[in-house]
Amino acid sequence: MTKDTKSKVYQEVLEEIRNYIVDHQLQDGDRLPSERELAEQLNAGRSSVREALRAIELLGLIETRHGEGTFLRSYQPYYSVEILSTFILQETRSQQEVLQLKLLLESQVLSNLSGQISTDLYEKLLSVIVELPKEQLHTFLFTELFNAAGNRLLSKIWHLLEGFSNPIPFEEQNHSFYEQILLWVKENKTESAKEALKKVYILE
Template identity: 55%
Template sequence: MTNQSKMKVYQEVLNQIRQFIEEQELKDGDRLPSERELSEQLNASRASIREALRAVELLGLIETRHGEGTFLRTYKPYHSVELLSTFVLREVKTKDELLEVKFLLEQVCLNQLFADDQWDYLQFKDLSFNSNDIQTDLFLRLFEDYGNRLLLKIWHLVTGFVETVDPKEGSNVRYEELLKLISQRQYNQALDYHASLYENQCS
C-alpha cells in the first residue's frame, strides 16, 4: 500500500502488464490487449496506458502496429536505438569508449569459450554466413554458444550504438580470418588478431 500510493500510474500499469504477460504466458510475437481494453481492466486512462507502453516500446520490448495492436517483441535493439543512444551517450562522447566496450565484451566471450574444453570449435570449420555482415553473425553465434543471453543482449545493444556513430566499415575479410583461426583452434592467435582489429580504430 505504502509502496503503490507513491507509485505513478504508468509504473503501476507497467507492473500489471508484466504480471499479465506472466500469467498468460505470452511469448514473443503474441498480442497484448488493446489500449482501450487495458484502460478498462487496469482502471487507468488510456493516456496513462500509452505512457507505459511508449516507454517499453522505446526499449524495443514491444512493437505497436497501427490498426493491428501491440505485440511482444523479440528483442531487436536496432530500432529506436539511435534515439536512445543520443541520450545514453550524452557524456560518452568519444566513440572510443564505445568500441572499447564492444571489444572487451567480445574478448570476454572468446576467452570464456576458449577456456571451455567442451566447446565445439569445429562447428566453425565449414561455416559460412549468408549475410553480408559476417562480423555480427559470427559474434552472434559465439555469444549464443557461450549461452549467457544477458551478455549477448548487452553486446547487441552496444553494437547497435556503434552503428549509429560509425556506419560499418565492413571489412568482412578480416572476420573471415578470425573465423578461420577459431576453427583451427589457434586460440591465442585468434585473440591477438581480434585485438589487432580494434587497435587500428582507436585513437
C-alpha cells in the same frame, strides 16, 4: 504522510497490467485487452493507458500491431539496451572507450567460435572475403562471426559501437590478414587471432 502514495496514473496502470497478466496467466503471444477496454476497466484515460503501454513496449515486453491489438512477447532487452546505449554513448563519447569495448567484444566472439567454424562456413566466408573491397572486410567478417556465434545481445551492442566508431581512423588490414584470423579461429588458435586483432587497434 502520504508521500509515496501519489504515484502517477500510468504507473498504476503499469501495475494493473502486470496483475492482469499474472491473474490471467498470459503467455508470450497472448493478447492484452484493447486500450479502450483497459482505460474503462481501470478508470483511467486512454492516453494514460497508452503512456504505460508505450513504456512497456520500449522495454521490450509487449508488441503492438495496428488494427489487431497488443500482445505479450518474449522479453528481448535488445531494443531498450540499444536506446540506453545510444544515450550513454552520447555522454561518454570517448573514442578510446568505444574502441576498447569494441575490441573486447570482437575478441569474445573469436573465443566463442574457437574451433566451432564448419568447413562450409569457412569456405563461404573465404570466398566472399576475396571479392570484398578492403574497407568492408572488417565489418563483414565480424558481422558474420557475431551472427554465427548466436549471442544477439553481444551482436547488437557491437553493431552499435561499429556505428559510432565509423569516423574513427581505423588501420585497414588487407585480405590475407582476415583470412589468417578466420583460419586461426577455425583451427582453435584463438590466442593468435586475438593478439593480431589487438594490434590493429592502436590503443593508448
